[in-house]
Amino acid sequence: MNDHVSVDLLKAAGLRATKQRILLLRALIAEQHPFSVEDIRAHTKNALDTATIYRTLEIFKEKNLVRQVELAQGRALYEYAGNHHHHIVCTSCGTIRDLDICLPKTLHRSVREVSGFSRVNQHALEFFGVCNKCV
Amino acid sequence: MNDHVSVDLLKAAGLRATKQRILLLRALIAEQHPFSVEDIRAHTKNALDTATIYRTLEIFKEKNLVRQVELAQGRALYEYAGNHHHHIVCTSCGTIRDLDICLPKTLHRSVREVSGFSRVNQHALEFFGVCNKCV
DNA sequence: ATCCAGATGCGAATCAATTGCATCTGGATA
DNA sequence: TATCCAGATGCAATTGATTCGCATCTGGAT
Known part of the structure; x- marks a missing residue:
């Protein structure tokens, strides 16, 4: 139901609104915090394949929907690109x-x-x- | 000959001045630029083992001899911690x-x-x- | 000259991230 | 609404950076 927000964001970015993208974007919006790929998988109950997450995050980054954060913790973190901070x-x-x-x-x-x-x-x-x- | 600088820095940091550490520190000082572990190996003509480089860089970081730089390029870069920039x-x-x-x-x-x-x-x-x- | 805690090299292991490929699907079109 | 296909996905295998276990070596204190 609450998918509308994500769907609209995806459409606005010129992206196909697939189940996976809606789910991933919703998780990112819900978390509002830097997030590892493993965290995302846990948050979405392993509904998303790892490769899909990486590929999708890359696309989201290009569309400025997410931001990649490097904190020297051995893996990248991602967060929804709401307001700059x-x-x-x-x-x-x-x-x-x-x-x-x-x-x-x-x-x-x-x-x-x-x-x-x-x-x-x-x-x-x-x-x-x-x-x-x-x- | 020019090892004196590196040796002194190591001693001052309370570290044993091994061949490998002198070589690594000299390379870092010479490069004065963010440097990947593979770059370091090339610069030192593969005289240093990869594991040794990683272990030593970790120690150097603790002693504030080097700084780790994250530029989201899939690998960490390191540079001599001279003046802050x-x-x-x-x-x-x-x-x-x-x-x-x-x-x-x-x-x-x-x-x-x-x-x-x-x-x-x-x-x-x-x-x-x-x-x-x-x- | 001796000694040993700590350092090193090597190979294997780990872990994040990427890729190839067969299959599936959103959404544009008829 | 049914059809179609470029793009998206899942899975498995791969890559590439980093770490670890362990036997051997060595700086520097004695």
Whole structure:
């Protein structure tokens, strides 16, 4: 029932709305948090094949439906690309918390100037520290 | 001869100065750029075993001699932890350029406040764009 | 010169991610 | 609504990075 949101998002992105894509997108929207492929499989009760998940995530990334997050944990994490934000990771327990903080536009602009790159499209920003539960 | 620098750095870090560690550290200092394990092997003419490189890099990371860089290229990159800096990656050709840009301290401080974390020790910041050679 | 905790090399194992291929299906078309 | 096919999927096998077990070696303390 609640598939409408996912279906609409898929159609808007010019993608075929298959069962698998609807399920995956719904899981991503529901989780609202960086998510490994194994987490996704668990969340969807193994209804999705691993290869399908990887292939679909790749497509979703191209359409800016999901974002890939690298936290040096040996595997990639993915999250629904709602509003732009960043994360802080506890290096002790691995907890990930969202941050509503972003780079000042001035910094983004000076990167283009300093680097000599024609375009600067994205940035990845992750913080690492120790959460309050880990002292 | 030029091993002295590496040897001193290792001793200062409280590590045994083995042939392998001197060689690896020298390669990292010489390269001054994010480096994959395969790159390191090539640079050192396969004198180092892969397992040794991984194990040693892990130790170097703990001693803050090297930094691990995640650029979502399917493998980790490592670079000598000289002065703190960041990178911009061309999403077309993969070129990595160093940036002498960093976050304003105010942002770093507010992360601690917003997140509720006790400590904020590090951050990873990577930019992605298109370099001038790739149009 | 001796000694041994720690370091190394080798091969095997692990684990995330990718690929080939036969089969299936969403949705465009008649 | 029935037909059709490019694109999507599942499965199994593969790749490629990283890790591990274990026998051997070595830096540096004594």
